[in-house]
Amino acid sequence: MTTPRTEHLVLPGVLTAGQAAATVAGILAVQREDGAIPWFRGHHLDPWDHVEAAMALDAAGEHEAAERAYLWLARHQNEDGSWYAAYADGDFAEVTDRGRETNFVAYIAVGVWHHYLSTGDDTFLERMWPAVYAAVEFVLRLQQPGGQIGWRRDDDGTDTADALLTGSSSIHHALRCALAIAEQREEAQPDWELAAGALRHAIRRHPERFLDKNRYSMDWYYPVLGGALTGAEAKARIEEDWDRFVVPGLGVRCVVPNPWVTGGESAELALALWAMGESDRALEVLQSIQHLRDPESGLYWTGYVFEDDAIWPRELTTWTAGSLLLAVAALGGHEATCRVFGGEGLPVGLDSECCV
Numbered sequence: 001m002t003t004p005r006t007e008h009l010v011l012p013g014v015l016t017a018g019q020a021a022a023t024v025a026g027i028l029a030v031q032r033e034d035g036a037i038p039w040f041r042g043h044h045l046d047p048w049d050h051v052e053a054a055m056a057l058d059a060a061g062e063h064e065a066a067e068r069a070y071l072w073l074a075r076h077q078n079e080d081g082s083w084y085a086a087y088a089d090g091d092f093a094e095v096t097d098r099g100r101e102t103n104f105v106a107y108i109a110v111g112v113w114h115h116y117l118s119t120g121d122d123t124f125l126e127r128m129w130p131a132v133y134a135a136v137e138f139v140l141r142l143q144q145p146g147g148q149i150g151w152r153r154d155d156d157g158t159d160t161a162d163a164l165l166t167g168s169s170s171i172h173h174a175l176r177c178a179l180a181i182a183e184q185r186e187e188a189q190p191d192w193e194l195a196a197g198a199l200r201h202a203i204r205r206h207p208e209r210f211l212d213k214n215r216y217s218m219d220w221y222y223p224v225l226g227g228a229l230t231g232a233e234a235k236a237r238i239e240e241d242w243d244r245f246v247v248p249g250l251g252v253r254c255v256v257p258n259p260w261v262t263g264g265e266s267a268e269l270a271l272a273l274w275a276m277g278e279s280d281r282a283l284e285v286l287q288s289i290q291h292l293r294d295p296e297s298g299l300y301w302t303g304y305v306f307e308d309d310a311i312w313p314r315e316l317t318t319w320t321a322g323s324l325l326l327a328v329a330a331l332g333g334h335e336a337t338c339r340v341f342g343g344e345g346l347p348v349g350l351d352s353e354c355c356v
Contacts, residue, residue, distance in 0.1 A: 006060055008332030013287040015328055022298030023325060024060040027053050027318050029297075035068030038089040039317045040299075044096050047073065047083040047104040048170075049319035051111035056322035058118040059329035059337050066115055067124060073108055074131045081105070081134030082153065098155035102139045103167035106174035108132055110340060113177040116184070117336035129185060136178045139171060140195050147198030148209045165203065165210040166218040169226030172199050176227060177340065179347035196349025203228040215255050217245040217265050225272040227343050234276050245269075250306055251289040259307040263292045263300045267323035274330045275342050286327055292320075300324060 009020035031037045037053040038045040054069035076093055077083060082105045086097035112128045115121070141159075142150035148163035149171050175196040182189045202209050203223050213219045220241045224234040245253050251261035252269050266289045273282035292301045292311075299316035329337040339345055 008334040009060060009325060009328050011283065011286065011328050011331055014283070014290060014324075019293075019298065020060070020325075020328070023300075023321050024057065024062060024298075026298035026316075027057060027321055028062065028065055030318050031057075031065060031069070032089075034091075035065075035070075035072035036087070036089075036093070037069055037318050038087075039319065040315060042089055043315070044086040044088055046086050048101075048107045049317075049322070051107045052326070053318040053322040055111050055114045055337075055340075056325035056329075058115050059325055059334050063115070063119050066118075067121075070108070070112060070115060070124075070128060074128060077131050077134065081136075081138035083135075085152075100138070100153045100155075101167070102142050102149050102151055102153075103164075103170040103174075105135045106139045106171045106178075108135050109174040109178035109181065113180050114336050114340045116181070117339055125181065125184065129181065132178055132181055136175065136189075136192060139174075140191070143195055143199070144209070146206060146209045147195075147200075147202035148206075149199065163202075163210050164213065164219075165207070166213070166216070166222040168199060168210065169203055169222035169228055171226075172196065172203060172228050173226040175199065176343070176346040176348065179349065180345065183347060190350075193347070193349040196347075197351055200228045200349065204233070217252050217254060217256075217269070220245055221265075221269045221272045224276065225268055225341070227275075227346070230276075230343075234272075238273070238276065246285070247306065249288050250291070250304065252285070254303065260303050260305050260312070261289070262303040263289050263320040264302070264317075264323045267320070267327045270327040271323070271330055271341055274327065279331055282327065282331060286324065286331075289324070 006020050010017050030041055036045050037050045054066045057066040082100035084095045085099045085101050088094040088096050109132050112132055116125045149168045150160045151164045151167050152160045179192055223229045229237055247261055251266035254260055254262040254265055266285055270282040270285040294316055297316055300320040301311045302313055302315045302317050302320055305312045330341055
């Protein structure tokens with residue numbers, strides 16, 4: 001067996017070759033034999049973070065481990081196309097949150113497309129297409145007349161009409177990846193194209209259609225990371241709240257005004273900056289969170305309360321490491337990661353700028 005090539009995971013001031021290998025090994029050590037990737041051993045798995053970690057494994061060349069993660073999802077998909085919001089870390093996938101969150105469900109499309117671009121494996125794409133199709137159809141059943149996506153279906157079948165800007169922005173990205181998969185398979189999905197266009201219009205022009213969560217940094221950068229805002233619009237949005245959320249030398253606040261920076265949000269902002277063409281600032285953000293690195297495991301602490309000089313919570317999470325590896329991979333030129341998060345070749349759906 002050849003050693004996966006990970007030159008693109010080496011970044012000055014962020015990761016050496018040895019550190020990159022240790023971070024990848026840290027995620028692999030948490031992954032279970034059945035393919036599931038919980039936050040950490042003994043904690044729960046959620047479908048979104050599971051996919052984020054699997055994409056990081058593909059970026060590191062660990063394709064077999066990533067495939068096992070996607071096949072876990074295929075085996076545990078609900079009949080309506082969804083997944084539950086949380087599963088216990090155990091052998092029998094015990095459900096600990098029976099809600100079904102739309103952005104969690106949609107994200108499989110991003111991961112499957114990333115894996116395909118990483119491997120060129122047509123058999124994998126064929127095998128996962130039914131799961132992707134069912135997931136997208138579930139999500140779009142919760143799309144509202146204004147284009148936004150209701151964020152959750154409760155276990156009793158009640159759909160939530162309230163939409164989250166972060167979640168809908170992530171779904172926008174997922175719809176574009178799902179359309180890319182459909183295009184690769186030569187199976188046109190015009191309803192998905194319409195849905196993507198209406199969702200993008202809502203994100204760009206109608207903030208009132210989403211719950212007000214503007215204290216959260218994810219609501220700030222996710223319209224950029226999800227590809228709904230590009231060019232001058234993206235730059236204006238990032239500049240507007242940069243000083244509000246970014247703590248120089250430490251990372252990105254999760255919520256203002258709390259004195260708490262988090263690794264996942266920081267790495268995602270770096271990925272959004274890279275997508276905007278601002279690699280220098282992306283590098284600075286990634287360098288700023290290396291104080292969260294645990295040298296023993298190669299993983300990263302979730303966050304740091306800087307007023308108390310305290311790591312909090314005391315969690316080394318696979319998704320924090322995964323988001324960092326994906327940002328590094330983009331900066332390092334990993335083709336599949338660049339194409340997925342840079343938007344190259346991703347269908348945009350049908351323009352809905354005429355909508356009201």
